[in-house]
Amino acid sequence: MSGHSNWPEWIYVAVVIALMAWVGAEAWEAERLVEHVPADAKTIIVTGQQWFWTFEHEDGTKEIGELHVEVGKAYKFEIVSTDVNHSFNIHDYVVLIDAIPGRVNTVWFAPDKVGEHDIQCREYCGLIHYNMRGTLYVTEPLS
Amino acid sequence: MKFIFGFLLIIGVLVIVPAVDFAFAAGDEPGKYLDRRAVIWNLFYKMMTVAFTVGSVVSGTIIWQVWRFRESHPKAKPTSYEGTDW
Amino acid sequence: MTLELQKPRPIWQIMFSTHHTDVGLLYLITSLTFLFLGGSLALGIRAELFYPGSQIIADSMTFNRIFTVHGTTLIFLFIIPFASAVGNYYVPIMVRYKDMAYPKLNAIAFWMIPPAGVLIWLGFADFTWYATPPYSIISAPGPAADMWIFGLKILGISSVLGALNFVVTILKCKHPDMSIGQIPLMAWAFLSSSLIIIVAIPTFAAALLMLLTDRLGVSGFFNPAMGGDPIAYAHLFWFTFHPEVYVLVIPAIGMMYEIIPRFSRKPIYSYNSGVFAFVMLSIVGFSSWAHHMYATGMSFTEKTVFMVGTLAAVPASAMHVFNFVATMWNGRIRFATPMMWAVGGIALFFSAGAGGVVNSAMPLDFTTHDTYWVVGHFHLFVMGTIAFGSIGYLYYMFPYVTGRMYNETWGKIHFVLSFIGTILVFFTQHVLGLYGMPRRIYDYPPIPEWIAMNQIATVGAMIIGISMAIFLANMIHSAGKGKPADTDDPFGLGGKYYYPFEAKNPSH
Numbered sequence: 001m002s003g004h005s006n007w008p009e010w011i012y013v014a015v016v017i018a019l020m021a022w023v024g025a026e027a028w029e030a031e032r033l034v035e036h037v038p039a040d041a042k043t044i045i046v047t048g049q050q051w052f053w054t055f056e057h058e059d060g061t062k063e064i065g066e067l068h069v070e071v072g073k074a075y076k077f078e079i080v081s082t083d084v085n086h087s088f089n090i091h092d093y094v095v096l097i098d099a100i101p102g103r104v105n106t107v108w109f110a111p112d113k114v115g116e117h118d119i120q121c122r123e124y125c126g127l128i129h130y131n132m133r134g135t136l137y138v139t140e141p142l143s
Numbered sequence: 144m145k146f147i148f149g150f151l152l153i154i155g156v157l158v159i160v161p162a163v164d165f166a167f168a169a170g171d172e173p174g175k176y177l178d179r180r181a182v183i184w185n186l187f188y189k190m191m192t193v194a195f196t197v198g199s200v201v202s203g204t205i206i207w208q209v210w211r212f213r214e215s216h217p218k219a220k221p222t223s224y225e226g227t228d229w
Numbered sequence: 230m231t232l233e234l235q236k237p238r239p240i241w242q243i244m245f246s247t248h249h250t251d252v253g254l255l256y257l258i259t260s261l262t263f264l265f266l267g268g269s270l271a272l273g274i275r276a277e278l279f280y281p282g283s284q285i286i287a288d289s290m291t292f293n294r295i296f297t298v299h300g301t302t303l304i305f306l307f308i309i310p311f312a313s314a315v316g317n318y319y320v321p322i323m324v325r326y327k328d329m330a331y332p333k334l335n336a337i338a339f340w341m342i343p344p345a346g347v348l349i350w351l352g353f354a355d356f357t358w359y360a361t362p363p364y365s366i367i368s369a370p371g372p373a374a375d376m377w378i379f380g381l382k383i384l385g386i387s388s389v390l391g392a393l394n395f396v397v398t399i400l401k402c403k404h405p406d407m408s409i410g411q412i413p414l415m416a417w418a419f420l421s422s423s424l425i426i427i428v429a430i431p432t433f434a435a436a437l438l439m440l441l442t443d444r445l446g447v448s449g450f451f452n453p454a455m456g457g458d459p460i461a462y463a464h465l466f467w468f469t470f471h472p473e474v475y476v477l478v479i480p481a482i483g484m485m486y487e488i489i490p491r492f493s494r495k496p497i498y499s500y501n502s503g504v505f506a507f508v509m510l511s512i513v514g515f516s517s518w519a520h521h522m523y524a525t526g527m528s529f530t531e532k533t534v535f536m537v538g539t540l541a542a543v544p545a546s547a548m549h550v551f552n553f554v555a556t557m558w559n560g561r562i563r564f565a566t567p568m569m570w571a572v573g574g575i576a577l578f579f580s581a582g583a584g585g586v587v588n589s590a591m592p593l594d595f596t597t598h599d600t601y602w603v604v605g606h607f608h609l610f611v612m613g614t615i616a617f618g619s620i621g622y623l624y625y626m627f628p629y630v631t632g633r634m635y636n637e638t639w640g641k642i643h644f645v646l647s648f649i650g651t652i653l654v655f656f657t658q659h660v661l662g663l664y665g666m667p668r669r670i671y672d673y674p675p676i677p678e679w680i681a682m683n684q685i686a687t688v689g690a691m692i693i694g695i696s697m698a699i700f701l702a703n704m705i706h707s708a709g710k711g712k713p714a715d716t717d718d719p720f721g722l723g724g725k726y727y728y729p730f731e732a733k734n735p736s737h
Contacts, residue, residue: 009502009551016547019197020540020586023190027590028533030186034179034592035529050368074176084364085459087524087599091665094183094595098525100460101363102453105526110176118674122599122667123524124357126368127289130670183592190590194583201579204554209572212493214561222494222561225723 037108041074048079048086048099051128053119065134067119070141074110087123090136098123111138247332252339253317254630257623259342260310261704264616266350267302268697270295275654275690278683281675289671293355294373296669300358301377304477305384306346308611311619312480313339313391316419318626319487320395323416324403329394338394341387345380352376357669359466362451362459366443378441385434392423392430399423414503418483421511422476428515429476433469436462463522471518475510478610481618482507482549482578485571488625489553492568493560494722498552506552509545517542523594532591539589546582550575565720566640570621573648577613581606584659599669602662605655612693613651620647620700627704628719633711639703646696653689657682 044067045056055063069075079088081099089096090109097107119134213219243251274296277286286292317335321328329335354360354377356369365374399420403412412420440462442448449455451462490497497503516538523532553575562568584606587593597603620643627635661682666673673679715721 006499006502008555009499009548012551013544013548016544019193020543022193023586023590024537024540026186026189027536027592030182031529031532031591033177033182034595036177038176084368085361089665089667091596092180094180096524096595096598100525102458103460103526109179112178118665120665120667124293124361124364124669126355126364127293129293130289130672133674179595183595186590187587187593187596190587190593194587198579198583201550201554202576205572205576208554208557209562209564212557212560212562214563219561222559224496225494225561 037076037106038074038110041076041108041110043076043078044069046077046079046088046099048081048088048121048125048132049083050126051121051132053088053121053132053134066137067134068137068139069111071111071114071138072141074108076106076108079105079107084125085123086121086125086132089120089122090117091120092117093136096122111136114138114140247328247336249317249321249329249332249335252329252332252335253314255339256310256314256317256342257630259339259346260307260314261623263302263306263310263346265697265701267299267307268694270299270302272690272694274299275687277671278673279687280680280684281673283672286671290355292671293357293669294353297354297357297377298349301349301354301381302346303611304358305381306342306349308477308615308619309384309388310339310342311623312419312422312477313388315415315480315484315619315622315626316391316395318630320398320416320419321402323413324399325407326398326402326404330397330402331394334390335394338387338390341383341390345383345387348376348380348383352380360440362440362443362457362462363453365440366452367454371444375441375444378437378444382434382437385430385437388426389430392426395419395423396427410500410504414486414497414500414507415480415483417504417507418479418486421507422479425472425476425479425511425514429469429472432465436465436469439465460522460525463525464519467518467521468515471521472511472514474610475514477615478578479507479510481574481615484618484622484625485553485574488567488571488621489556491625491722492565492571492720493557493562495556495560498555498558502548503552506545506548510542513538513542513545517589520589523591524598536589536591540586543582543586546578550579550582563720563722565624566635566637566644567621567625567720569641569644570617570624573644574614574617574621577609577617577651580656581609581613584609597662599667600662601658601666601668604668605658605662608655608658609651613655617647617651623704627707628714628716631708631711632714632716633707633709634714634719635707635711636703639699643696643700643703646692646699650689650691650693650696653692654686655689657685657689661686 042058044058047054047056052065053067055067057063077088077095077097079097079099080103081101083101085101086099087096088099088107093109093111095107095109097105099105115138117136117138119136121129121132125132210216211218243254246252273286274292277284277292286295317329352373352375354369354373356365356374356377360369360374360377399412399416400409403409439448439450443450443452443457449457451457451459453459486497486503517535519527519531519535520539523535527535553571557572564572584602588597588603588606597606624635624640627633661679664676664678664682666679666683673683
């Protein structure tokens with residue numbers, strides 16, 4: 001580096017650092033928005049176990065492998081596991097969080113259209129991991 | 144130097160101000176919920192736009208270089224280091 | 230300048246030797262053997278995923294075992310031993326010493342690898358290369374899992390011993406006339422990656438022991454039923470294995486630093502920035518490990534810290550790309566096979582890095598975590614960058630090792646097929662991940678997009694498979710019957726270029 005100036009490289013490094021700062025800021029902002037759980041979100045307890053999902057609604061009704069939610073409401077999932085690690089995923093609604101035994105992880109979403117979506121496990125959990133699937137039914141509000 | 148400073152300033156205004164604006168505008172009205180798909184995929188597409196822009200510059204440079212500085216190129220000439228001990 | 234093999238010798242003379250080129254040759258042959266073994270498992274995985282339902286693999290247990298051993302083999306038994314092979318051949322020469330600092334330790338470090346490989350292959354464990362508890366504690370069938378743990382334990386000791394040897398050789402045995410600022414960048418690469426190994430590996434070694442006692446039921450470090458925490462394992466594992474990513478990639482970058490100036494007939498654009506970037510990477514590499522764990526329920530603050538740590542490593546990697554591009558600029562480049570691999574490797578290194586930046590953005594984890602996006606991303610590193618750099622370097626050192634020339638035409642065909650195949654497989658897998666296909670699944674529902682992209686990836690994998698068969702045939706045939714090489718200048722570049730420490734850009 002002695003004597004000879006290296007300005008193209010310095011400009012390049014400055015541009016890279018600026019880009020990374022931009023990526024970090026944008027990501028931070030988006031994460032802040034999606035992590036904010038609405039105050040009136042209804043809680044659904046999701047239990048992952050080899051190799052199926054169980055859902056418990058606030059009123060105590062339980063579903064296995066199927067989840068019925070209503071359009072226009074916010075739901076907060078509290079995800080637990082009874083055996084090994086799983087990962088609760090509704091890809092169409094970009095919902096994902098691991099189910100770790102001994103921990104309660106939360107994630108929320110607000111379905112906005114009637115429809116059916118796949119629920120799957122994204123963390124390797126053994127023999128039937130590939131088929132640890134369920135279905136999300138988004139329905140019109142009953143009341 | 145002035146140019147870099149001005150450039151960063153413009154980028155700063157263009158990017159940071161709307162982002163901060165957006166951050167403080169996010170309200171918490173009951174019944175109106177954030178669409179997480181929109182936020183996340185929007186971020187993804189923004190980053191892909193930048194990634195593909197930078198990527199086309201970088202790989203374009205590499206492809207052009209590979210074409211221009213190959214030894215069989217008509218204008219190829221020995222580098223100033225050839226035949227020396229470097 | 231011939232390195233080895235010219236005079237045929239009985240095999241046991243090589244096996245019981247402690248000379249650095251002999252140990253290097255043993256490393257080389259072992260790592261290439263495991264490259265082909267691990268690679269054929271990959272073809273099996275791709276063939277199985279060609280279409281929904283069972284294709285060639287009978288059940289999911291077998292499939293799970295196959296991808297576990299595929300990953301373990303290629304990371305620990307191909308990439309790391311290959312780097313050690315190159316280091317063994319070249320580091321003593323680069324620092325102008327007669328051998329490695331501790332020749333016997335060097336041989337011992339090598340001879341730990343075959344038994345470890347045998348343990349891993351005979352066990353054929355199923356808990357992924359990450360061995361996640363509690364699955365690995367309460368669900369993974371023994372003795373396969375225990376054999377994997379012991380195999381990895383041995384490999385960990387082997388790489389620490391090898392790394393110590395490199396560090397001592399470079400720092401203590403370099404010629405007194407050379408300052409540390411004169412050793413070639415590839416020696417700097419080995420110095421930085423060895424230091425990372427020494428700092429990072431002990432953590433995983435401890436975690437493996439804890440995992441083993443957990444499996445035996447005498448402790449409960451990671452077992453929630455006994456009050457343990459599986460997340461603790463994840464931290465210990467990634468504290469070792471995120472820096473390990475740099476252990477894998479830094480020697481490959483170092484190899485490109487050897488190839489690219491040579492074939493561009495120019496010195497490296499900036500030696501100092503190369504050194505700086507290596508040192509930066511090996512320090513900053515330790516600040517990003519938990520970006521693998523965003524989805525485990527980390528707090529917003531933790532995620533932010535690790536995102537910043539991850540992004541901080543990007544400028545250093547980008548400096549390498551800049552250095553390569555600036556070195557080729559205004560050169561007179563001969564595109565012999567090694568140069569093609571190196572340049573292809575840089576292009577893919579950029580793509581892998583750009584994908585990595587996207588991964589590090591916290592909210593995007595919701596879309597990409599544990600999908601095929603991640604598979605495509607890290608394979609662009611391990612295949613696109615590390616294997617490309619390594620294979621390029623293998624072609625480059627081939628005439629020095631064997632005294633014979635490989636077949637240039639077939640070498641180029643190998644490169645073109647591999648490059649096309651790599652793009653087909655791993656770029657497609659990125660998109661497949663965006664469609665939500667999870668990793669590590671044996672079977673998938675018949676979603677049309679998933680089927681189409683899996684089929685493209687399988688075709689790409691078969692193209693890579695064909696290219697690797699060409700590679701194997703070329704190597705074996707040329708080692709015995711190739712044209713004798715001019716070992717002073719096998720690539721016809723002119724000028725002296727073996728001792729790169731003399732290669733300094735006078736204007737820097």
